[in-house]
Amino acid sequence: MARIHNPNRGRRRRPVLALHSLRVLAIAGILLIALAEAPVAQNPPYDLLLRNGRIIDGSGSPWYRGDVALKGDTIVRIAPSIEGPATRVIDVAGQVISPGFIDIHTHARRGIFVVPTADNYVRQGVTTLIEGPDGGSPVPLKPFLARLEALPRSVNMGSFIGQGSVRSAVIGEVNRQATSDELDKMRALVEQGMKDGAFGLSTGLFYVPGTFTPTAEVIELARVAGRFGGIHISHMRDEASGVIDSVKETIAIGEQGGLPTQVTHHKIIGPANWGRSVDTLRLIDEARMRGVDATIDQYPYTASSTSIQAALLPAWAQEGGRDATLKRLKDPATRAKIKTESVRIIRNERGGGDPKNIVIASCGWDPSLAGKNLAEVTRIRKMEPTVENAAETALWIVEQGGCSGIFHAINEADLERILRHPATMIGSDGEIPVFGKDHPHPRSYGTFARVLAVYVRERKTITLEEAVRKMSSFPAARLGLLDRGVLRPGMKADLAVFDPARVRDAATFEQPHQYAEGYSFVVVNGQVVFERGAMTAARPGKVLVKR
Numbered sequence: 001m002a003r004i005h006n007p008n009r010g011r012r013r014r015p016v017l018a019l020h021s022l023r024v025l026a027i028a029g030i031l032l033i034a035l036a037e038a039p040v041a042q043n044p045p046y047d048l049l050l051r052n053g054r055i056i057d058g059s060g061s062p063w064y065r066g067d068v069a070l071k072g073d074t075i076v077r078i079a080p081s082i083e084g085p086a087t088r089v090i091d092v093a094g095q096v097i098s099p100g101f102i103d104i105h106t107h108a109r110r111g112i113f114v115v116p117t118a119d120n121y122v123r124q125g126v127t128t129l130i131e132g133p134d135g136g137s138p139v140p141l142k143p144f145l146a147r148l149e150a151l152p153r154s155v156n157m158g159s160f161i162g163q164g165s166v167r168s169a170v171i172g173e174v175n176r177q178a179t180s181d182e183l184d185k186m187r188a189l190v191e192q193g194m195k196d197g198a199f200g201l202s203t204g205l206f207y208v209p210g211t212f213t214p215t216a217e218v219i220e221l222a223r224v225a226g227r228f229g230g231i232h233i234s235h236m237r238d239e240a241s242g243v244i245d246s247v248k249e250t251i252a253i254g255e256q257g258g259l260p261t262q263v264t265h266h267k268i269i270g271p272a273n274w275g276r277s278v279d280t281l282r283l284i285d286e287a288r289m290r291g292v293d294a295t296i297d298q299y300p301y302t303a304s305s306t307s308i309q310a311a312l313l314p315a316w317a318q319e320g321g322r323d324a325t326l327k328r329l330k331d332p333a334t335r336a337k338i339k340t341e342s343v344r345i346i347r348n349e350r351g352g353g354d355p356k357n358i359v360i361a362s363c364g365w366d367p368s369l370a371g372k373n374l375a376e377v378t379r380i381r382k383m384e385p386t387v388e389n390a391a392e393t394a395l396w397i398v399e400q401g402g403c404s405g406i407f408h409a410i411n412e413a414d415l416e417r418i419l420r421h422p423a424t425m426i427g428s429d430g431e432i433p434v435f436g437k438d439h440p441h442p443r444s445y446g447t448f449a450r451v452l453a454v455y456v457r458e459r460k461t462i463t464l465e466e467a468v469r470k471m472s473s474f475p476a477a478r479l480g481l482l483d484r485g486v487l488r489p490g491m492k493a494d495l496a497v498f499d500p501a502r503v504r505d506a507a508t509f510e511q512p513h514q515y516a517e518g519y520s521f522v523v524v525n526g527q528v529v530f531e532r533g534a535m536t537a538a539r540p541g542k543v544l545v546k547r
């Protein structure tokens with residue numbers, strides 16, 4: 001391939017033509033000393049040079065052909081052709097060079113200490129994981145961030161401070177208003193979280209104890225996070241029949257709390273509610289029109305995942321913690337009331353009308369149940385798999401110690417409508433599984449690759465450049481990570497290199513433990529962490545904090 005002439009060579013010779021000038025003589029002298037002290041052959045200007053890429057810079061602009069040069073942890077040059085020399089040169093002809101992907105919603109804080117290479121994420125191009133979603137985070141945050149800092153890791157990590165965890169620490173898991181003294185304590189804990197480096201306040205108003213929190217109390221805490229430049233990100237109170245009111249509440253928290261607000265893993269649960277994304281997206285558009293900074297994130301699957309207890313029991317049955325729940329289940333009248341609610345949820349909401357739609361992901365007390373659906377577990381218990389018996393099985397599961405589940409109750413049309421919205425970014429809601437263990441939701445292995453394969457290449461729901469934007473510059477800007485998420489000189493060198501014709505998610509609901517394919521290199525802070533099918537020994541991940 002023909003190389004473009006390197007303009008630097010010509011420039012360097014020019015002073016020699018004007019040797020009569022003392023000033024130029026001095027410059028030439030300095031240049032000679034510099035050259036003598038730093039021989040080019042031993043100290044190349046670049047550590048890594050990626051050549052002939054299709055550069056998708058994260059901004060959403062169309063790709064362009066070029067080379068990307070790195071020095072240390074930084075992108076130092078992007079040009080149609082860079083001569084080098086470089087310590088290492090890789091020809092990536094035909095492949096895309098994009099910013100490393102930033103996952104704004106992960107549950108990685110246990111898994112990272114078991115699998116510090118986070119293979120499932122890195123192998124789909126993810127270089128930054130944000131923890132503390134759904135109202136749940138370590139409180140205080142600092143000791144956790146210190147433990148992370150001490151752990152050699154492949155990926156960058158950061159965290160939100162969780163409203164549910166803060167409320168739990170101050171009030172407990174109970175359904176009552178906070179006193180003004182308790183509110184002060186919660187404000188102080190959120191403030192401490194922000195000073196420790198949180199990117200904002202997460203809420204999980206669906207879960208206990210978030211569900212016991214009045215909107216006004218959330219707004220009080222949101223104001224604190226907003227004062228420190230944080231955002232609010234919410235697993236909403238209700239993603240099924242109450243989804244419209246919940247989006248309104250999420251917007252109100254941003255509007256009255258004076259901070260950006262985000263609907264996380266936006267979805268519409270339950271056949272009776274399908275299609276309502278038309279209205280939820282309109283609400284987001286209207287909020288943005290009047291100046292409320294409201295956004296969305298989403299994972300590209302038609303099933304959700306959480307605990308059987310949180311999904312299939314009403315919140316009131318979970319008040320006060322596990323012992324209180326078990327006590328209620330022992331009382332026949334209360335148990336019947338709980339079961340009625342569970343039947344309703346299986347019929348109209350998370351169960352999508354059929355116990356087969358609920359699949360066990362993991363079960364500490366009986367690992368053999370992982371992968372079986374609620375109809376099968378009901379049969380194992382020698383009952384016909386009716387909705388009523390499946391609800392009874394769900395209560396039994398909670399009594400045995402609980403399991404996590406996967407719930408197939410989302411509609412493809414809602415998913416694609418939400419994905420097309422310009423204010424929607426991608427977040428996995430995944431974890432770092434141990435390869436081969438349990439039966440996790442495939443989102444942990446496939447989210448980012450699936451968007452590129454299914455929704456860009458196959459269905460053409462969005463363009464490749466738009467997909468990359470939703471995975472890089474958009475979440476980076478949301479978090480205030482202004483030195484990542486875009487390919488520009490001066491930015492931190494987090495990169496993904498993949499073949500746009502081959503990239504795909506391999507993980508399925510049936511066989512979740514399969515890494516994404518089509519990626520050839522992943523770079524974190526200038527170091528190659530994944531290369532042609534294998535993780536490297538590099539552990540360049542940094543703890544990222546809100547500045």
Ligand SMILES: [Zn+2]
Pocket residue numbers: 134235265429
């Ligand atoms: Zn969630």
